[in-house]
Amino acid sequence: GEDVEQSLFLSVREGDSSVINCTYTDSSSTYLYWYKQEPGAGLQLLTYIFSNMDMKQDQRLTVLLNKKDKHLSLRIADTQTGDSAIYFCAHDSGGGADGLTFGKGTHLIIQP
């Protein structure tokens, strides 16, 4: 299977919460990341979590990490039309310098 797996699409109503899930296989990861990509743009770092934490909150964003199950989630509260984008889960390999491994991305679709 893939090293990092995400659902391809998620549709939510404006104002609801969005929860994007990710599973990974590499247990040596030190940091896990969420990136946002808008159409035709580069990747924007949204947030990241250290592997010995289980939760991190940053304004409307909440990251939950279950290290035992190798499951990462991103919750976006009060989802707005501007949140429409592709969200990528990624992790390092524990070495810090040798790049990130990405999932295929989840398209977040906002319904009015």
Place this chain on the structure above:
Amino acid sequence: NAGVTQTPKFRVLKTGQSMTLLCAQDMNHEYMYWYRQDPGMGLRLIHYSVGEGTTAKGEVPDGYNVSRLKKQNFLLGLESAAPSQTSVYFCASSYYNEQFFGPGTRLTVL
């Protein structure tokens, strides 16, 4: 600060042609990376550098070469372009654990 910039933004090549993509960063970062993004795929690491004068292979290095002669620049070369190299190329630089990405170069090989 401009952050991470990439040149060019778009390019169309014929099979067998060569080209160089330039990445520049003004954040004094030690680490720099080249990724490619294909439709329906996440980013895949091509090559990376942990400092001036050093380079290393990533997940998909075949058909590409890189050079890091100056700390602020990381060049990606295609010696003989193939249609399979049609992709969007992203450069990134990092200090410690945060990677900052450039806007991308869209390359089409006919």
